[in-house]
Amino acid sequence: MTESAGLLIRRDEAGVATLTLCDERSRNSLSEAMLQALSAELAAIAADPGVRAVVLAAEGPVFSSGHHLKEMEAHRNDPDGGRAWVEALMARCTAVMTAIVRLPRPVIAAVEGFATAAGCQLVASCDLAVAGADARFCTPGVNLGLFCSTPMVALTRTLAPKHAMEMLLTGEPIDAARAERIGLVNRVTAPGQALLEAGALARRIASRSPEAIAFGKPLFHRQAALPLDEAYAAAGAVMARNFLAADASEGIGALLARREPAWPDPGGARAATSGAGSSGP
Structure with missing residues (x-):
């Protein structure tokens, strides 16, 4: 805290x-x-x-x-x-x-x-x-x-x-x-x-893919200010980059293999311990 x-x-x-x-x-x-x-x-x-x-x-x-x-x-x-x-x-x-x-x-x-x-x-x-x-x-x-x-x-x-x-x-x-x-x-x-x-x-x-959210949230705000054709062009370009990223490979692979995805968790140790003793959610 x-x-x-x-x-x-x-x-x-x-x-x-x-x-x-x-x-x-x-x-x-x-x-x-x-x-x-x-x-x-x-x-x-x-x-x-x-x-x-x-x-x-x-x-x-x-x-x-x-x-x-x-x-x-x-x-x-x-x-x-x-x-x-x-x-x-x-x-x-x-x-x-x-x-x-x-x-x-x-x-x-x-x-x-x-x-x-x-x-x-x-x-x-x-x-x-x-x-x-x-x-x-x-x-x-x-x-x-x-x-x-x-x-x-x-x-x-x-x-x-x-x-x-x-x-x-x-x-x-x-x-x-x-x-x-x-x-x-x-x-x-x-x-x-x-x-x-x-x-x-x-x-x-x-618990969802952090990489997907990092792609999606900025695009959400950016495309909303664009004309329709430009919004779809921007979204398509981000979708292609997102598809090639690690989380998409893991998520799609997990779905096809009928298992739960294992998202990379570079900060997991800190996230799990830094709230110790606090009363937050």
């Missing part, structure tokens, strides 16, 4: 890294320090072959309240009114969100309580999301005179345009059941069970 300045805890077990926001005093806000901690852990995970899936969770009644508004307001006294600092903060936040999207491993949000503004953006940036039945989601910037412009980027890539626009224009919270219906989360659990369900889902994914 590792802990980043009392803001973020990382536990590894069975190929799953669980990152837990633990700054309850600021309602797990995405402060400058929290973004730095997330950025560092995501970079470490990207370089760790023992990690095959990631769960992003939080302690306390709020998953994340978004940006630290008191921290932002303090910079209104800067010579430029805080513009340069806020631009730098948005760039740091963007780097974290894009790191989640570009990470070759799947990232699953486990949401209990409120996920607001950039906290909702964090959920939308993850590949999958599990929510407790009491979870709530909103982008309330319009209520404060500050449109949720950067959360909008993640929402419009996750939801149908009219659902995203309604959240952004009204600022009203939606419950977990509606979040599931409109595609913000994959499934809803009993209150307090999101982390357990997300951990179980992560372990199932971690």
